[in-house]
Amino acid sequence: xxxxxxxxxxxxxxxxxxxxxxxxxxxxxxxxxLVDVDHGFAVATFLRDGxxxxxDFCSNVTGIDWPVKEVSTKTKVKKLVDGxxxxxxxxxxxxxxxxxxxxxxxxxxxxxxGPVVLxxxxxxxxxxxxxxxxxxxxxxxxxxxxxxxxxFGILFDGHPDLRRLLMWEGFEDxxxxxxxxxPDDYEYEPTAHDDVLKRAQAHRPxxxxxx
Amino acid sequence: MDEQLKSELRRQGVVATSLQELYNWxxxxxxxxxxxxxxxxxxxxIAATMARYDLARFGxxxxxxxxxxxxxxxxxxxxxxxMAPQVVRLYNQMPEPKYVISMGACAISGGPFxxxxxxxxxxxxxxxxxxxxxxxxxxxxxxxxxxMMLQRKIDAQYLTGPGRPRHLDAETPSEFVVPEFGAHDLxxxxxxxxxSVPLVxxxxxxxxxPGRD
Numbered sequence: 001x002x003x004x005x006x007x008x009x010x011x012x013x014x015x016x017x018x019x020x021x022x023x024x025x026x027x028x029x030x031x032x033x034l035v036d037v038d039h040g041f042a043v044a045t046f047l048r049d050g051x052x053x054x055x056d057f058c059s060n061v062t063g064i065d066w067p068v069k070e071v072s073t074k075t076k077v078k079k080l081v082d083g084x085x086x087x088x089x090x091x092x093x094x095x096x097x098x099x100x101x102x103x104x105x106x107x108x109x110x111x112x113x114g115p116v117v118l119x120x121x122x123x124x125x126x127x128x129x130x131x132x133x134x135x136x137x138x139x140x141x142x143x144x145x146x147x148x149x150x151x152f153g154i155l156f157d158g159h160p161d162l163r164r165l166l167m168w169e170g171f172e173d174x175x176x177x178x179x180x181x182x183p184d185d186y187e188y189e190p191t192a193h194d195d196v197l198k199r200a201q202a203h204r205p206x207x208x209x210x211x
Numbered sequence: 212m213d214e215q216l217k218s219e220l221r222r223q224g225v226v227a228t229s230l231q232e233l234y235n236w237x238x239x240x241x242x243x244x245x246x247x248x249x250x251x252x253x254x255x256x257i258a259a260t261m262a263r264y265d266l267a268r269f270g271x272x273x274x275x276x277x278x279x280x281x282x283x284x285x286x287x288x289x290x291x292x293x294m295a296p297q298v299v300r301l302y303n304q305m306p307e308p309k310y311v312i313s314m315g316a317c318a319i320s321g322g323p324f325x326x327x328x329x330x331x332x333x334x335x336x337x338x339x340x341x342x343x344x345x346x347x348x349x350x351x352x353x354x355x356x357x358x359m360m361l362q363r364k365i366d367a368q369y370l371t372g373p374g375r376p377r378h379l380d381a382e383t384p385s386e387f388v389v390p391e392f393g394a395h396d397l398x399x400x401x402x403x404x405x406x407s408v409p410l411v412x413x414x415x416x417x418x419x420x421p422g423r424d
Contacts, residue, residue: 166329168293168392175328182328183396196326 003031006116009051014042022119032103032117040120041132041158044104047118048137053111058138060105061145063152065177066097067125098124100154102131104141122154125177133159151176231370238282238308239270239365242358245281245301246274250288252315252348259351269358278304283361285354286340289317289324290331292397296389299337303386307378310365312357313340316347323347336401338387 007019017039022032035043047055070093077090100122107114120131133156135142145156146165153174156162164171173180184199192200220227248256260266260274275281278301290298302311313334316322324330334340341364342357349357368376377383387405390397 166291166293170392170394172394180328182326183400185332185396185400 003033003116006047006051007033010043010046013050014039014046017043019043030115030117032119034119034121037120037122037131040118041134041137044118044134044137047106047116053108053113055106055108055114055116057107057109057114058104058134058141059107059115060103061134061141061148062103063148063154063176064101064103065125065152066099066101067178068098069096070094071096100125100129100152102145102148102154102156104134106138125153129153130155130157132157133162135159150174153177234370235366235368239362241270242283242310242361242365243273243275243281244271244283244285245278245305246276247284247301248287249290249294249298250315250317252287252318255348255351256285256287256314256354259354264351264355266355266358269355269362271358278302279306281305282308283310283312284338285312285314286318286334287314287348289322290334291329292331293329293392295331295334295337295397296391298334299387299389302338303389307385308376309378310341310361311338312342312344312354312361314344314354314357315349316345319343319345331397333406336406337390338402339405 003021007021010017010019018036020034022034024030024032072091072093074089074091076087078085079088080086081088102120102122104118104120105115106118107116122129122131131154133141133145135145135156136158142160143165145159146162148154149156149159149162150164150166151174163169167175175182217227248254258264260272266272271283278284282305284298284302284305286298302309311334313319317324317330318334321327321330321332325332331337335343342361344353344357346353368374370376370379377385384404388399388402390399392398
């Protein structure tokens, strides 16, 4: 089984869906399949019911935070400098990220195949953070989608019971996001270093000066 | 009373004691823990009560399922911020005299989760702790050691005077502030009556100390 086959299977059966294989460069080579949000539910339904092999088990749901990141790439461009043609480095800055991802790992217990990694991207990280919930398809996703909502702030449309799981109701932050600032409540550290040391020193300016 | 005279009298079949001694002996020999555990330390606590380690030898075999009947709270395990109000509330519901053993690295300081987002950095931020047991998790022997230390502590208490236990002193509080869930953290983040930032010298931390590599 390879991901290309599954991709063509899905494309043949779910009309209008946009799929993209995101390659994984590591030795495991566990490539993943990016599914568009509008057809996520239909693709998942097809993978469970119609595909060969049928993916009857969703083992894991998690989230990924991709903050906005500026990537600069250098390219050599031929340009006229003082009337002479020269090769000049041109820096092109592109922005990547700025969205959240929900990641699903699917297995076929029946055919002992897997995992197939599904990804769905939200539009941004602030307001439009909706992806379809796959809990109606794989019941095992229920708590893990709740966890992803709790820690990343991804809203799963169609989830039967989307409440916070590890943090309390009324907690406003999403602790696993990259820009989460945790409360300043570890002023005492026996072996403080780096950022923790800076915090500890901020709590004890007098002692820092005196000793 | 003179210890030598007391043992001499005992040899003659006369038992001499004081009310304080009798009172403390009774208290230390029937400390009933609250039947509650929070994480893996609770497994070691359960092991300590079973036949091999047999905490019953110290008068603590009756784990009470209700805080109203318990004398000792063994905070065994990771106290998450979501759980902390319930732990403090249970402690408030216990009648005096009551004691707390903080068992394991998490209950003492947050342990390996100290710099995480959802673990309380030590239950001593909200309730007074009598004995701390380090370890991850501590072995049943360590819990028994802590228990014996608590017994020695009870035994040494005076019933009158400034150092008397809390339940004999109307001035001292018996209930403690139950933290509430805030938007970013528990409110308050600690109870200043029982906890303040420990005084440690951090000035050399992070720098190369002279004479050491």
